[in-house]
Amino acid sequence: THIIPALWWFWEGGVCKMCHIFLLLWLLHFSSVYSDITDGNAEHLKREHSLIKPYQGVGTSSSSQWDFWGSTLVTSQYVRLTPDERSKQGSIWNTVPCYLKDWEMHVQFKVHGSGKKNLHGDGIAIWYTKERLHPGPGSNGNFHGLAIFVDTYPNDEASDRSFPYISAMVSNGSFAYDHGKDGRSTELGGCSAEIRNKDHDTYLAIRYSKGRLTIMVDVDDRNEWKECIDIGGVRLPTGYYFGASAATGDLSDNHDIISMKMYQLMVEHTPEEDSQDWTKIEPSVSLLKSPKDNIDDPTGNFRSTPLTGWKVFLLLLCALLGIVVCAVVGAVVFQKRQERNKRFY
Numbered sequence: 167t168h169i170i171p172a173l174w175w176f177w178e179g180g181v182c183k184m185c186h187i188f189l190l191l192w193l194l195h196f197s198s199v200y201s202d203i204t205d206g207n208a209e210h211l212k213r214e215h216s217l218i219k220p221y222q223g224v225g226t227s228s229s230s231q232w233d234f235w236g237s238t239l240v241t242s243q244y245v246r247l248t249p250d251e252r253s254k255q256g257s258i259w260n261t262v263p264c265y266l267k268d269w270e271m272h273v274q275f276k277v278h279g280s281g282k283k284n285l286h287g288d289g290i291a292i293w294y295t296k297e298r299l300h301p302g303p304g305s306n307g308n309f310h311g312l313a314i315f316v317d318t319y320p321n322d323e324a325s326d327r328s329f330p331y332i333s334a335m336v337s338n339g340s341f342a343y344d345h346g347k348d349g350r351s352t353e354l355g356g357c358s359a360e361i362r363n364k365d366h367d368t369y370l371a372i373r374y375s376k377g378r379l380t381i382m383v384d385v386d387d388r389n390e391w392k393e394c395i396d397i398g399g400v401r402l403p404t405g406y407y408f409g410a411s412a413a414t415g416d417l418s419d420n421h422d423i424i425s426m427k428m429y430q431l432m433v434e435h436t437p438e439e440d441s442q443d444w445t446k447i448e449p450s451v452s453l454l455k456s457p458k459d460n461i462d463d464p465t466g467n468f469r470s471t472p473l474t475g476w477k478v479f480l481l482l483l484c485a486l487l488g489i490v491v492c493a494v495v496g497a498v499v500f501q502k503r504q505e506r507n508k509r510f511y
Contacts, residue, residue, distance in 0.1 A: 169481040214262045214271075215408055215428035224258070232423065233298070246421040247290065247412035250279040255412035258423065265404045267444055268375040268415065268431035273410070275370065277318060277330070278363045279419035286362065286416035287319030289330070292372065292426075293409040294402065310339045311449050312370055313404050314381060315349055322347050328358040328438060328447060332370070334381055334395050336402070336464040337450045354451060357394040359383050374402055375431050399452030403443040 214231055217224070223231040224240050238256035239246040247256035256399045271292070277284050293299060295311035299304060318330040333349055333356035345351045364386035373380040379402075381395035408428065412421035 186300070201378065203254075210430045210432065211426045211431055212264075212266070215260055215264050215266075217245065217258070217423065217426040219243070219425065228482075231260060231262055232258055233261055233428065243500075244276070244424050247410065247421040248414050248418070250281075250414075250418050250420045252414055252416060252418050252426075254418065255411070255413045257409055259293075259409035261298075262408050263405045263407055264294070264428070265444075266430050267404060267435065267439075268433040270347065270371060270373040270375075270380050270429045270431055271408065272425075272427045272429070273370040273372070274367055274424035275316075275361075275410075276364070276368060276422040276424060277316070277361055277419050281417055281419060283320070285417055286419045288413050288415055288419075289315060289317040289319065290312060290412045290421050290423075291315050293411065294372075294374075294406050295409070296403075296406055298407050298409060299411065304453075308339045309337055312336050312372075312374075312379070312402055313343065314370070315343070316359075316361065316370070317348055320348060321345055322350070325350070330361050331358050332381065332383065332394055334357055334379065334397075336379075336400060336449050336451050339475065349502075354379070354382075354397050354400075354453075355395040356467055357383070359385050361385050362419070373431070374400065376435075377401060397451070401447050401450045401452075403447035403449065 172190050175249045187509075201239070217232055220242055220361035221232075221240055223229075224234065224245075226233060227489055234240065234245070234257065236256035237246075237248050238258055239249070239252040247258065248254040275290060277290065281287075292314040293311065294311070295309050297310070299309060309383055313335045315334065315335070316330060320327065320331075323470075327348075332349065333353040335342075335343060335349060335352050341352055344351050346503060361383075366384065369384040371380075371382040371384075371391060373382070378398045378402055379395065379400040380393065380397075383394050384391055386392075408426065410423050410426065414421075
């Protein structure tokens with residue numbers, strides 16, 4: 167007789183209030199994380215940093231916003247960085263430096279060729295660097311900035327990873343991408359993604375906002391992003407250049423860029439952040455351990471980052487369920503004691 171009133175009181179006065187508090191915290195958290203994301207909003211598209219059909223403004227003239235080198239071929243439907251031929255290198259670079267503090271780049275690309283399993287290469291790289299590098303991924307090894315590698319061929323025969331493999335690297339010019347080890351010693355994280363010879367479009371999203379770098383892919387024709395890399399503590403300056411490059415060796419593929427769309431993220435910064443000279447920031451990442459230690463970590467996943475939205479949601483949900491269970495157990499124990507005490511009256 168006492169259990170139901172106790173539970174009713176807990177539900178009326180405790181759980182409901184806890185539910186309200188929980189839902190409020192959850193909504194506030196998600197609104198703070200996702201309300202400023204453009205996610206393809208055309209209003210925030212920055213055309214001076216975007217490469218879009220029919221590729222106007224691409225060329226070698228002084229007014230061009232994109233320039234290209236090497237084997238790159240610009241058509242009406244795609245920008246082919248390399249043909250499916252051996253020993254080719256090509257790249258395309260934005261000639262306008264980017265001064266956005268928070269941004270998101272959507273890359274639509276296609277990698278295809280006649281090579282069968284493990285007989286194709288080598289891959290595409292997406293860059294945000296101090297200087298516009300000339301052709302091929304990692305050809306200028308000691309770069310300043312950010313590089314995203316879509317590596318289609320495992321150079322390291324001892325690697326236990328599934329290729330194609332997507333990885334990220336931030337460098338201040340003091341170390342280079344290690345082709346022999348597929349960049350494993352310097353990567354910040356990565357994931358496998360089946361991107362070759364798809365009948366549908368494949369996409370890569372790179373988001374940098376408030377010191378957080380997030381890489382997402384859409385390669386399964388589901389029209390939804392899948393997280394590949396999410397790491398905090400990343401510092402990137404403004405005034406760098408976006409570009410894309412590709413290379414083939416003894417093995418080859420067609421490496422095509424269909425579009426590169428740059429979006430500005432509307433994010434508020436503290437007065438201290440706004441007053442800082444962002445062009446003077448040194449590219450760096452705050453990690454629990456050095457990138458070189460990652461060579462012994464087969465997962466490539468050693469980032470020290472705050473909890474993501476869904477992790478916070480699950481933790482709060484578990485905490486709420488724990489409170490409910492404790493309340494029920496407490497009510498049962500209280501009922502048993504009441505019944506035992508009656509026997510002595």
